[in-house]
Amino acid sequence: MILPVAAALAATGTAAYGAFYRNSPVFGSVLHQLPTAAHDVSLTFDDGPNPYATPLILDALERANVKVTFFFLGRHVERWPDIARRAAAEGHQIGNHGYFHRKLHFRGISYVRDDIGRGKRAIEAACGVTPTFFRAPHGFRSPWVTPIARSMGQKTVGWSLGVWDTDLPGAEAIAKRTVDGARPGYILLLHDGDGYDPVGDRTQTAAAIPTIVSELHQRGYSFATLPR
Numbered sequence: 326m327i328l329p330v331a332a333a334l335a336a337t338g339t340a341a342y343g344a345f346y347r348n349s350p351v352f353g354s355v356l357h358q359l360p361t362a363a364h365d366v367s368l369t370f371d372d373g374p375n376p377y378a379t380p381l382i383l384d385a386l387e388r389a390n391v392k393v394t395f396f397f398l399g400r401h402v403e404r405w406p407d408i409a410r411r412a413a414a415e416g417h418q419i420g421n422h423g424y425f426h427r428k429l430h431f432r433g434i435s436y437v438r439d440d441i442g443r444g445k446r447a448i449e450a451a452c453g454v455t456p457t458f459f460r461a462p463h464g465f466r467s468p469w470v471t472p473i474a475r476s477m478g479q480k481t482v483g484w485s486l487g488v489w490d491t492d493l494p495g496a497e498a499i500a501k502r503t504v505d506g507a508r509p510g511y512i513l514l515l516h517d518g519d520g521y522d523p524v525g526d527r528t529q530t531a532a533a534i535p536t537i538v539s540e541l542h543q544r545g546y547s548f549a550t551l552p553r
């Protein structure tokens with residue numbers, strides 16, 4: 326009876342890999358790197374808008390003339406629609422991070438459809454744009470998360486490098502991790518908000534942006550948004 330056990334373990338392992346590994350293709354294709362050989366990187370920000378950090382980040386990006394992608398959370402968009410609208414108006418890509426920020430890998434089809442749909446509608450109402458990208462909370466997916474996002478016109482996006490700015494290691498460390506970790510084509514994950522606390526502190530990330538932009542520019546990088 327060794328074989329069935331091994332097969333069961335292998336199947337479980339595959340399912341776990343699909344659910345927990347953010348870039349895993351097992352549950353549908355995920356954009357996790359820019360399809361380019363150029364010296365480009367993409368800055369992406371999750372969990373906003375946040376009333377303290379997002380405006381500072383937008384200010385810094387505007388000064389540097391850099392466009393990024395925000396994966397906004399629907400319930401935060403409803404709370405601060407003006408900030409979400411400003412990000413869209415200033416030419417940044419607005420992606421959908423769902424509505425409640427509950428992990429989706431053990432949720433049923435109707436829950437996932439509702440969460441992604443509510444996030445999408447919140448962005449449409451505030452920003453006047455329909456998101457074409459989706460990023461699952463923590464990257465966790467089940468077999469139906471990616472197809473449901475796709476059915477709503479959204480490509481699922483992972484990331485190449487998580488900076489772990491959510492550890493609050495200080496602006497200097499956030500900048501260093503980002504700059505040292507960047508490679509051509511990388512999609513970098515930062516946070517302008519907190520998925521669980523609407524006013525969670527992300528000002529360290531905001532303070533790191535000018536250094537991140539200038540150091541990456543010095544190293545020859547350009548900033549690209551995500552390919553549609």
Ligand SMILES: [Zn+2]
Nearest residue numbers: 371372462520
């Ligand atoms: Zn998140």
